Amino acid sequence: MRVPAIMLAISASVLACAGPGGGVAPTLQNGQPIPTFPPAANGQPMPTLPPPNAWQPIPTFPPPDAPQPLPTFLPPDIGQPLPTFPPDNGQPITPLPQPGGSAAMPVRLTPLAIWDPAAGNVPAVTFLTPAGWQAEGNVLWTHQWSRVAQLQTRIADPSTGIVIEWLPLQDFIWFQPPAGLEVPIGGNYQGKAFVPPVTDPAQFVRDFWMPGQLAHLQGASLVAINEVPSVAAAFRESYGGPADAFAYRLRYEFQHNGQVWEEDVFLALLYAGSAELTSWYVNFAYSVRAPKGQIDLNHGIISTVIASRTTTPEWEGTYRLVTQLFRQGIAQQMADTVAFGETLARYRAESQALQQQVTDERNASQDRIAALRRDSLGGVQNYVNPFNQIVVQLPIGWETYWTNAQGEYLIAPAGADLNEISSIWQQLQPQR
Numbered sequence: 001m002r003v004p005a006i007m008l009a010i011s012a013s014v015l016a017c018a019g020p021g022g023g024v025a026p027t028l029q030n031g032q033p034i035p036t037f038p039p040a041a042n043g044q045p046m047p048t049l050p051p052p053n054a055w056q057p058i059p060t061f062p063p064p065d066a067p068q069p070l071p072t073f074l075p076p077d078i079g080q081p082l083p084t085f086p087p088d089n090g091q092p093i094t095p096l097p098q099p100g101g102s103a104a105m106p107v108r109l110t111p112l113a114i115w116d117p118a119a120g121n122v123p124a125v126t127f128l129t130p131a132g133w134q135a136e137g138n139v140l141w142t143h144q145w146s147r148v149a150q151l152q153t154r155i156a157d158p159s160t161g162i163v164i165e166w167l168p169l170q171d172f173i174w175f176q177p178p179a180g181l182e183v184p185i186g187g188n189y190q191g192k193a194f195v196p197p198v199t200d201p202a203q204f205v206r207d208f209w210m211p212g213q214l215a216h217l218q219g220a221s222l223v224a225i226n227e228v229p230s231v232a233a234a235f236r237e238s239y240g241g242p243a244d245a246f247a248y249r250l251r252y253e254f255q256h257n258g259q260v261w262e263e264d265v266f267l268a269l270l271y272a273g274s275a276e277l278t279s280w281y282v283n284f285a286y287s288v289r290a291p292k293g294q295i296d297l298n299h300g301i302i303s304t305v306i307a308s309r310t311t312t313p314e315w316e317g318t319y320r321l322v323t324q325l326f327r328q329g330i331a332q333q334m335a336d337t338v339a340f341g342e343t344l345a346r347y348r349a350e351s352q353a354l355q356q357q358v359t360d361e362r363n364a365s366q367d368r369i370a371a372l373r374r375d376s377l378g379g380v381q382n383y384v385n386p387f388n389q390i391v392v393q394l395p396i397g398w399e400t401y402w403t404n405a406q407g408e409y410l411i412a413p414a415g416a417d418l419n420e421i422s423s424i425w426q427q428l429q430p431q432r
Helices: 201-209 227-237 299-308 315-326 337-346 350-375
Strands: 107-116 123-130 134-141 149-156 163-166 169-172 192-194 221-227 243-255 259-273 276-293 380-384 391-395 400-403 409-412
Touching: 107 134, 107 299, 123 134, 123 149, 123 299, 123 315, 163 299, 201 221, 201 243, 201 259, 227 243, 227 259, 227 276, 227 350, 276 299, 299 350, 299 380, 299 391, 315 337, 315 350, 337 350, 350 380, 350 391, 391 409
Parallel strands: 169 192
Antiparallel strands: 107 123, 107 409, 134 149, 149 163, 163 276, 169 276, 221 243, 243 259, 259 276, 380 391, 400 409
16 A cells, blocks of 8 residues: 555655745755654654663554564664764865866776675675775674664775765564554664655655754755665665655755855655555665765765665675564574674575575666666766676766776776786676
8 A cells, every 4th residue: 555645745746944044945956845743753753773782672553563564675784873974184175187188197996895704704895986985884784773784884094085875774564553552763663763744855864864864954055955766766666566656855054163064965755654654764875975066066976976886795694684584583593603603604694695696686677787887876877897797887978998807997088197007907897
């Protein structure tokens, strides 16, 4: 069953509100206002995600919403807050080389990985970073939540100030508790946070992320909201059942160290169920911030980094296994490190089978996923790596594109010095 239209008409209704400096808040690109129904917790701000140790016993009423499908295309990038802002290194802003720039310098993209010791010390997520960029992240297993892993990643360029950061995700559920059942707002109900649906993307950002990871945006001005239909359609399709989904890019401006900064916040929201029992989800959530002008100037490079980030089949297989175990109700049995490792060892065959399933799924849907990344991010073109036949997104507008067997990429503007190109590099052609 679908959530009532008044609750999900996110593309047809709007709230006009005053921003930090007064005036009219931005609307969606179709000119319509942002919806405000239903109010979060009867007018109270939506609570932040409880910390992993805030486990509460699961009530037994109403019955679990097991008949509703769980999303299957959700990258498990569920971060706990990293420090809310990179330290100011006091260095001047240095623009990246541009396709038609006078510097004529190639940009080298190198694969990096974040490893997960708890899952057998396998690489959990991989991504491409330009030379000189910095990356940090880790994995935290949270067995009491339906999103059983918290995987955080931040990638930053010290020279330009660009920071790409993946935001915490969560699954939610909402119903009117019957007499005798007390479920606190934000509490754990069957692994989901008990919170009324929020359909206003700006309100979601304000209530869910601004108290923590995006605290620096609390006084920011929201200057634009754009819908991203391709991501919403992919979210809805991957859910596998009746649902409504919406995706957005919100641009903020704020002051930092006497300079105007911009930040783009991306998110997708999906709602399923009925007015009596609603399950809703946030996914595809990350932000990009930089001094004003740098995001647009380096759009292609930023999109390449974002598109490259993916979980490995080895780690994804473990993640799916732990998700299955969560549904079987043995979350508390894996709550400590020793028990977790012993459980994974017992289910090694199942984990390996799930790893192969992940690989097969990605091979079958590689072109569709690549097209989604290219269309939703913009500024990139698809190329096929001749060494492994993987489709990769690289920024448009450069003269030549190269790769080697180590998974590195070199993008060069016209007139660039290509002395480092040797027999180990192969030139790429756009995917046809």
